[in-house]
Amino acid sequence: MPTVVPLLVVIGIRVGPGGRREADHPNWALVLLPPPADRLSGDGTQREDFTLGSWHYDKCCGHDTVTPDSPLNTQRGVRLVTPEFAANALVVFPATMSILTEAQWEAFYDNHVRGHMPENRVNIEALNALKVELDLRTALASPAPVLAALRAKIAKALDPDDAEPGIRADPLRRWASFKTAQSIVIPP
Numbered sequence: 001m002p003t004v005v006p007l008l009v010v011i012g013i014r015v016g017p018g019g020r021r022e023a024d025h026p027n028w029a030l031v032l033l034p035p036p037a038d039r040l041s042g043d044g045t046q047r048e049d050f051t052l053g054s055w056h057y058d059k060c061c062g063h064d065t066v067t068p069d070s071p072l073n074t075q076r077g078v079r080l081v082t083p084e085f086a087a088n089a090l091v092v093f094p095a096t097m098s099i100l101t102e103a104q105w106e107a108f109y110d111n112h113v114r115g116h117m118p119e120n121r122v123n124i125e126a127l128n129a130l131k132v133e134l135d136l137r138t139a140l141a142s143p144a145p146v147l148a149a150l151r152a153k154i155a156k157a158l159d160p161d162d163a164e165p166g167i168r169a170d171p172l173r174r175w176a177s178f179k180t181a182q183s184i185v186i187p188p
């Protein structure tokens with residue numbers, strides 16, 4: 001059960017080679033590593049060993065978008081890191097980093113990180129196969145119990161919360177299911 005905190009990073013803009021605007025990601029190498037016992041993976045000698053997954057960017061409010069929470073030339077991103085790593089990062093980057101409460105993180109994740117994603121994943125191939133089978137069995141007047149069983153299977157396929165291939169709820173769409181799927185703990 002990985003225990004992490006949502007570390008919000010306000011990513012600015014820097015001028016790169018040829019005057020190109022680049023996302024000014026923080027230099028994580030400046031952050032002191034916690035003791036290896038605090039690690040989530042690896043051997044505790046890399047910054048990534050204290051981080052769960054990668055960036056969770058604000059996908060709707062980028063550098064060129066102006067909103068009260070995301071002014072021009074800023075984009076918000078979150079890393080899930082161990083509480084100790086977050087504390088060390090805040091020492092180095094107090095102006096651009098902060099720790100979100102779980103409620104703030106849930107709102108950010110559901111609305112800004114994954115807001116553009118559909119709730120469900122649709123398996124067209126599986127649904128088409130069921131449709132074709134139903135059409136053919138109906139045309140051939142298959143026995144009633146066979147048709148009933150097929151209809152029951154189709155109902156399951158259409159249920160996002162049933163494992164039958166067809167329409168499935170995307171566990172990554174919302175923080176609540178993502179958290180459950182990966183057994184993530186955010187301390188209060």
Ligand SMILES: [Zn+2]
Binds near residue numbers: 059060111112
């Ligand atoms: Zn946004």
